[in-house]
Amino acid sequence: MTATSLRFSPLEFASFGVLTELEAASDEAAVAAFLDGAEGICSELHAAGGLMVVRGLSGLRHAPEALVRISKIFGPEVENYRGTLTAARFFHDQVPEVLVLSNLPPCNHLPPPRPAPVLDPEGEFPVGFPQRSNWHTDQSYRRPPPDITLLFGVTNPPADQGQTLYADCTAALGALAPELRAKIEGLMGLHAPSWIGRRPEDVRAGVTPKPLLAHQQPQPQPLVRRHPVTGRPALYICEEDQMDHLEGPIAGLEPGPDGEGARLLRALLAHATQRRFVYVHEWQEGDLVIGDNRCLLHAATWYDADIHPRLMWRTTVRGNPGAEYDGEAKSWIPADGHAPMEGMEDA
Numbered sequence: 001m002t003a004t005s006l007r008f009s010p011l012e013f014a015s016f017g018v019l020t021e022l023e024a025a026s027d028e029a030a031v032a033a034f035l036d037g038a039e040g041i042c043s044e045l046h047a048a049g050g051l052m053v054v055r056g057l058s059g060l061r062h063a064p065e066a067l068v069r070i071s072k073i074f075g076p077e078v079e080n081y082r083g084t085l086t087a088a089r090f091f092h093d094q095v096p097e098v099l100v101l102s103n104l105p106p107c108n109h110l111p112p113p114r115p116a117p118v119l120d121p122e123g124e125f126p127v128g129f130p131q132r133s134n135w136h137t138d139q140s141y142r143r144p145p146p147d148i149t150l151l152f153g154v155t156n157p158p159a160d161q162g163q164t165l166y167a168d169c170t171a172a173l174g175a176l177a178p179e180l181r182a183k184i185e186g187l188m189g190l191h192a193p194s195w196i197g198r199r200p201e202d203v204r205a206g207v208t209p210k211p212l213l214a215h216q217q218p219q220p221q222p223l224v225r226r227h228p229v230t231g232r233p234a235l236y237i238c239e240e241d242q243m244d245h246l247e248g249p250i251a252g253l254e255p256g257p258d259g260e261g262a263r264l265l266r267a268l269l270a271h272a273t274q275r276r277f278v279y280v281h282e283w284q285e286g287d288l289v290i291g292d293n294r295c296l297l298h299a300a301t302w303y304d305a306d307i308h309p310r311l312m313w314r315t316t317v318r319g320n321p322g323a324e325y326d327g328e329a330k331s332w333i334p335a336d337g338h339a340p341m342e343g344m345e346d347a
């Protein structure tokens with residue numbers, strides 16, 4: 001039997017992130033080696049600013065339950081989507097901890113639109129907001145929000161399509177002008193899912209906001225979050241579709257899509273998604289990408305969903321959001337007898 005090996009190196013073409021390369025005699029041995037190396041892997045992830053690309057676990061395509069076991073090294077709780085108001089077509093029928101992101105039925109999850117124009121003013125693949133849309137951290141409309149998201153590419157679009165972008169929000173915060181940094185310390189963003197009628201375009205169009213039960217309410221989150229493991233502060237924001245533009249997006253500042261809060265949010269998004277803070281992941285067969293939602297933004301990109309099938313599996317790990325969430329109940333769990341209203345399932 002060939003000895004297993006686990007190698008770490010900095011991600012190419014990025015100022016953060018780590019590449020983990022795994023070699024083993026079998027798919028099972030690769031999973032075992034990853035689990036055996038858990039402590040070192042977590043240290044490498046945090047030291048690299050919360051982003052890890054793993055190559056050598058392509059056998060996970062035949063073992064979704066092993067993706068759940070691997071996810072558990074990053075935190076105490078892997079979300080079971082069967083218990084969290086998610087429509088059944090969005091999660092794996094055998095392994096409900098695995099969310100399915102695919103353009104194939106029954107999921108029918110489509111990519112974001114292609115930026116227009118397709119290239120940025122320098123003639124390059126655009127990464128920065130607002131030309132690039134869809135920047136967010138997962139489930140920020142929940143308190144406590146999740147810690148880590150794992151994405152496994154089962155079937156990828158061709159090269160140069162369907163990339164996943166990651167932005168280093170620790171570095172972005174560190175590079176903010178001191179006056180702006182001082183202004184945002186202590187402010188709270190109001191995060192909301194896109195389907196409750198509080199996006200900028202909903203508010204501009206005068207859409208009547210949906211009546212919300214307690215577990216559907218927008219949730220306040222600090223604009224500056226201190227990472228509970230590294231102690232490093234990072235910007236914690238989301239793009240406009242995942243922020244409440246009716247009462248927010250920033251508590252205490254003028255609300256609405258054209259108010260002071262929205263202007264500040266857009267400025268912070270444009271700052272944090274500059275090319276110098278961004279890594280562009282081009283998916284290869286069987287890649288696993290691990291991203292820390294507490295200190296990164298990420299964005300899906302366009303691929304030609306009419307032609308190319310895509311199948312991605314996602315798990316979400318929670319349980320260490322930081323001291324400010326100590327003792328909180330999960331905001332998104334409905335009271336007894338309450339059900340999600342029509343069209344309000346998680347996505």
Ligand SMILES: [Fe+2]
Nearest residue numbers: 136137138298
């Ligand atoms: Fe996401």
